[in-house]
Amino acid sequence: MALAPDPMLPRRARVLASRQDTRDTWTLELELDGAAPLPFAPGQFNMLWPFGVGEAPISICGDPAEPARIVHTVRAVGAVSQAIAAAAPGAVLGLRGPFGHGWPTVQAIGHDVLIVAGGIGLAPLRPVILELLAHRGQYGRAALLYGARTPADALYGHELDAWRARGLQVLTTVDVADRAWTGAVGVVTRLIPRAEVDPARTVAMVCGPDVMMRFTAQELTARGFPAARVHLSLERNMRCAVALCGHCQYGPTLLCRDGPVLTWERLRPLTSVREL
């Protein structure tokens, strides 16, 4: 039997394709040597390493049913993410993973599903949507509420209509728009009353910047969604990704191992501790 690969040792991943989604965001398709599959659960992430620059945790946003096509959507915010986003077809990146505890797609079977995403936060939720649509009959009603700064900042615009046609209620909102935009204008929490799900029997999955997730979780619980079924992905900075270095410690939790996805029931007591 082969030894389990050392989780600290990167593998080589070649960029097959790259697409610019928005002004600052790119989606890359990668392949491991020999097109080896990389099975993952929705919500897990890889550590991507543009050689000579550094390493960053990036969620896997491809289709769980196609584990040999590794897809990442990256927002260029600093040195590492810029180098990843700039990787052109043919380039090779180091890759470790998949890591982390992902979304509760299995627990959600038989429930309504509410997905709330802000900005780049839609990327880690895309595998949930693909899995849900591939097994649509196993879930109850399902809705996606997606907020972005402007229409030009919204991700996966070309896919939203297809998802809608396959039985997902999709509501989009932006902070400001001109008249060409036909979706809603306002913060994403304002879409919650329009989601066609039953709060008491819904599993909610929320991903976006911290402030957006906190206000969304508060609004959801105020409307009767149980805190134990509201799941958030806390994308704090990580270094080792294998629960050794303590870089991603959040209260008593190591996010790379116990998270990034955690319930609001577990996170709420920690959010009152400032600057954690």
Added chain:
Amino acid sequence: MSEALGLEDVLREHPFTTGMRPEHLRELAGCAREVLLAAGTFPIREGDAADTFYALRDGAVAIEVHAPSGPLVVQTLHAGDVLGWSWLFPPYRSAFDARVVEPARALAFDAPCLRGKAERDHELGYALMLRMARVFTSRLAATRLQLLDLYGPRA
């Protein structure tokens, strides 16, 4: 079926009136009529007399501000929302445009009628102001979040 509902029933079903006493609902219904707002029309125009208050039952209405680059949509309102609050305070002039994006059924309240009743019956006035205050605070909270650049720092 909603067509068979009286004005008071329609009003009772609207989230704005949740928990309102029946006699107050009756008073409010006395100032209301059912309207259909057609797509592309402007039930409210900046600077015009603010003489109507709307409770939306469906559809979508955009609140617009004029900018040098053209009209900007700063918020959209949907089923369960209310539209207009300049009718509450002098000089009773609307501060924004409201453009119907998707045809909407709404209850349209005659503002002088509402103000008169609230003035004569402060219990009713309080019930009304409490609900308006809730609308203000939730819109203010949403606006604060909008200003926070909620979706992450600009790259």
